[in-house]
Amino acid sequence: xxxxxxxxxxxxxxxxxxxxxxxxxxxxxxxxxxxxxxxxxxxxxxxxxxxxxxxxxxxxxxxxxxxxxxxxxxxxxxxxxxxxxxxxxxxxxxxxxxxxxxxxxxxxxxxxxxxxxxxxxxxxxxxxxxxxxxxxxxxxxxxxxxxxxxxxxxxxxxxxxxxxxxxxxxxxxxxxxxxxxxxxxxxxxxxxxxxxxxxxxxxxxxxxxxxxxxxxxxxxxxxxxxxxx
Amino acid sequence: xxxxxxxxxxxxxxxxxxxxxxxxxxxxxxxxxxxxxxxxxxxxxxxxxxxxxxxxxxxxxxxxxxxxxxxxxxxxxxxxxxxxxxxxxxxxxxxxxxxxxxxxxxxxxxxxxxxxxxxxxxxxxxxxxxxxxxxxxxxxxxxxxxxxxxxxxxxxxxxxxxxxxxxxxxxxxxxxxxxxxxxxxxxxxxxxxxxxxxxxxxxxxxxxxxxxxxxxxxxxxxxxxxxxxxxxxxxxxxxxxxxxxxxxxxxxxxxxxxxxxxxxxxxxxxxxxxxxxxxxxxxxxxxx
Numbered sequence: 076x077x078x079x080x081x082x083x084x085x086x087x088x089x090x091x092x093x094x095x096x097x098x099x100x101x102x103x104x105x106x107x108x109x110x111x112x113x114x115x116x117x118x119x120x121x122x123x124x125x126x127x128x129x130x131x132x133x134x135x136x137x138x139x140x141x142x143x144x145x146x147x148x149x150x151x152x153x154x155x156x157x158x159x160x161x162x163x164x165x166x167x168x169x170x171x172x173x174x175x176x177x178x179x180x181x182x183x184x185x186x187x188x189x190x191x192x193x194x195x196x197x198x199x200x201x202x203x204x205x206x207x208x209x210x211x212x213x214x215x216x217x218x219x220x221x222x223x224x225x226x227x228x229x230x231x232x233x234x235x236x237x238x239x240x241x242x243x244x245x246x247x248x249x250x251x252x253x254x255x256x257x258x259x260x261x262x263x264x265x266x267x268x269x270x271x272x273x274x275x276x277x278x279x280x281x282x283x284x285x286x287x288x289x290x291x292x293x294x295x296x297x298x299x300x301x302x303x304x
Numbered sequence: 305x306x307x308x309x310x311x312x313x314x315x316x317x318x319x320x321x322x323x324x325x326x327x328x329x330x331x332x333x334x335x336x337x338x339x340x341x342x343x344x345x346x347x348x349x350x351x352x353x354x355x356x357x358x359x360x361x362x363x364x365x366x367x368x369x370x371x372x373x374x375x376x377x378x379x380x381x382x383x384x385x386x387x388x389x390x391x392x393x394x395x396x397x398x399x400x401x402x403x404x405x406x407x408x409x410x411x412x413x414x415x416x417x418x419x420x421x422x423x424x425x426x427x428x429x430x431x432x433x434x435x436x437x438x439x440x441x442x443x444x445x446x447x448x449x450x451x452x453x454x455x456x457x458x459x460x461x462x463x464x465x466x467x468x469x470x471x472x473x474x475x476x477x478x479x480x481x482x483x484x485x486x487x488x489x490x491x492x493x494x495x496x497x498x499x500x501x502x503x504x505x506x507x508x509x510x511x512x513x514x515x516x517x518x519x520x521x522x523x524x525x526x527x528x529x530x531x532x533x534x535x536x537x538x539x540x541x542x543x544x545x546x547x548x549x550x551x552x553x554x555x556x557x558x559x560x561x562x563x564x565x566x567x568x569x570x571x572x573x574x575x576x577x578x579x580x581x582x583x584x585x586x587x588x589x590x591x592x
Contacts, residue, residue, distance in 0.1 A: 162502055172502055250491070254499050257459055257488035269490040272379055273461040274386025 082280025089281055090288075096257070096266075097285065104262040104289070107175050107249065108242045111182030115238060119187050120231055123194025128223060138195070144188035149181075153251025156181040160252065173254040178262070181248035186238040193237060197230020198223060229301065236297055243290055263289075345558045347376040348387040349397040350463055351492050352422075353541070354378030356512040356585055361578055366565055372558050380492075382461035388412055388544070391551030395559035396544045397566075400463040404542055413544040414556070419566050420575050420586040421540045424467055425514055426531035427497070428453075428506035436506075441534040442475035449477055452485045454505030458496055459488025467539065468508045474536060501526040510539055512585045519581045541586070543567070566590070 089097040126137060158164055160172040160180075171177040205226055209219045246264040253260035255269060263286045270279040353359050354376065363374055377384075377393065381400040387393045389412045396413070398404060407413050426444060428436070434451040436444035448455055457480075458465040472479045480486035487503070489496045493513040500507040504526075509517075511532075518525045543566050545559035565571055567590035575588040 173499065254495075255490040256499075257490060258482055259487065261490065265490065269460055271383070273382040274380075274384075274389075275382075275461075276386065 078276040078280055081277035082284060085277055085281035086284040086288075090285065096261075097282070099258050100261050100263045100266045100282070101285065101289065103175060103253075103260055104243065104264070104286070107178040107182060107253070107262060108239065110176065110179035111186055111242050112235070112239055114179065114183045115186035115190050115242075116235060118183075119190025119234070119238075120194055122187075123191040123231075123234070124198055124224060126191060127195035127198025128220065138192075141188050141192045141195070145192060147185065147188070149185060149245045149247030150251065151247075152181050152184050153248040156184070156248065157251045172252065173256055173260055175253070175260060178249050178253040178260065181252050182242045182245065185245060185248065186242050189238040189241060190234045193234030194227070194231050197227040197234070200230070201227045232297060232301055236294065239293055239297075240290065243293070244286065343373060345372050345374045345395065345555055345562060346393045347374060347395045347397060347562070348384035348393040349376050349378055350381050350384060350399055350541075351378045351494075352399070352464075352510045352512050353397060355492075355494060355516060356580055358512075358575075358578055358586065362571065362574055365570070365574060366562065369570070370561055370565060372561060374562065380458075380460050380462035381466070385412075388546045389550075391546065391553055394546055394554045394556070395562050396546070397541060398463065398544070399539050399541045400466050401540055401542070403466065404544060407544065411550050412547055414547050414560075415563070416542045416544050417563050417567050417590065418540055418542050419590050420572075420588045421538055422586045423511055423532070424464070424508055424537040424539055425511050425529045426506060426508055427500070427514060427527045428530045429504045429526065430528045431504075432530060433504070434506070437530045439531060441471065441531055441536055444531045445472060445475040445477055448485075448506055449480070454485050454487065454500075454503050455480070456496055456500040456503065456505045456507040457486065457488045458493070458508075459490045462493075463539070464493060464508060464510060467537075471508070471536060497527065506530070512580060515580050515583055515585065540589075 088094075126134070126141070156177065157172070159166045160169070160177055161167055162172075171180065201223060205223055206219055209222045214222060244264060246268055249255070249260070249262045249265045250268065253262065253265065255261050255265040261269075263282050267279045267282045267286075270276070270282065349359070355378070359376060363376075367373055376397075377387065379387070381398045381403065384393075384396055384398050385400075385403060385407050388396050388407065389410075397419070404413070404416050408416055426436075426441070428434070434444075434448045434453040436447045439447065457468055469479050485505075487499075487505070489499050491499070493509055494517060496507055497509055497513065497517045499505075507527075514529065517527070543563045545556060545563055546554045548554050548556040572588035572590055575586050576584070578585060
């Protein structure tokens with residue numbers, strides 16, 4: 076009954092023996108989350124930057140909406156995307172249900188508010204003094220914008236780290252939209268849910284540890300970026 | 305500035321207040337939960353008995369006749385057996401005969417009492433791409449394989465998954481694994497049927513869940529029964545009380561009372577009368 080100990084041993088065995096099912100799940104997880112993160116950073120950084128930098132009439136209200144979206148439950152996102160992608164749904168023709176890009180679409184909805192909100196917060200925090208300094212140095216509007224962006228790079232990195240953590244570990248979207256199909260859309264988290272329902276608790280813990288190792292690798296990479304900048 | 309800090313203090317106190325309130329509610333709920341845990345019989349069962357509404361129909365009679373309150377966790381047979389092994393439940397209602405016998409041989413359960421059966425059906429798209437309608441079971445499975453038609457498997461060690469694996473063996477087909485037409489959902493029965501409908505594939509299901517799916521789809525279900533009535537498709541349910549020698553904490557008297565009641569005349573009659581959308585689902589077969 077010592078699942079945790081059993082899990083540690085099994086995690087090592089799975090990785091060292093190149094267990095094909097485990098590596099298939101790792102690959103599905105990485106493919107879905109890289110797609111999702113690429114899209115959410117490409118969309119989220121400019122949006123968050125604008126939200127933090129510009130002053131407009133409904134700014135406060137928009138911030139509240141974005142912050143509320145941080146609480147979107149993943150099963151709910153999964154359900155909505157499922158409803159859009161099902162054969163009977165409006166986007167059913169695209170054949171994205173039970174596919175990795177389908178999962179990534181849902182994960183973008185999960186990650187986007189995080190990237191937007193944290194980027195905007197970083198820009199706002201840097202803004203007031205920085206803008207004055209840059210202006211006193213004689214910068215024009217465009218240079219101010221570029222200068223601010225450079226100054227908040229660590230804040231944006233933090234947004235990326237947080238969003239990556241959420242995307243890597245979510246299970247609701249992967250299960251609903253991906254369908255947990257073995258060798259295709261089974262990610263590490265849906266595999267954990269499955270092993271648990273099979274009563275293979277040790278295997279579930281092993282996969283959880285594998286996921287933590289991946290998160291560690293991703294964060295070491297991001298920390299490397301931080302040091303360089 | 306003065307005003308701002310007063311405001312901040314106020315907010316902070318409000319936050320602390322909410323935190324205290326929240327933990328108070330949590331503690332009270334946990335306490336209530338613990339008090340209830342002592343009394344109720346806890347059962348692990350398969351999704352089919354819960355999804356079809358059988359337990360909701362049957363359990364009020366059990367409680368009113370024996371005075372025993374019961375709660376259940378509906379899950380795959382694999383997890384249900386594991387919950388029993390880990391002493392997390394008192395009694396099991398499951399359908400995987402070989403795994404059940406192993407469970408008892410390992411000393412985790414006391415006795416296995418057969419209660420009722422329903423049957424499995426092979427369902428698929430009404431267009432029937434593999435042309436198996438009305439075929440015998442082994443030929444039907446061989447035809448799916450040679451046509452390369454999509455087949456969705458539960459792939460979750462559930463009773464249904466174990467049955468499917470046995471059926472491939474009976475049909476002399478090596479159980480598929482990585483073949484592109486063979487997809488393992490790793491999910492519950494209804495989710496798997498929904499997936500089969502989306503992908504226009506075949507799947508094996510218990511009849512009860514199929515009727516549930518059929519009724520939810522109203523007049524036009526995407527999937528229809530293509531093979532049924534084979535003796536190999538029988539699905540036997542049994543009750544097993546968890547062994548008090550292995551798990552001293554289980555409520556073994558109540559678990560035994562449940563097992564006896566389920567095999568008794570009253571429950572057997574009720575099971576036979578249970579209908580889902582006008583169709584009988586389970587056939588009682590307890591030996592008295």
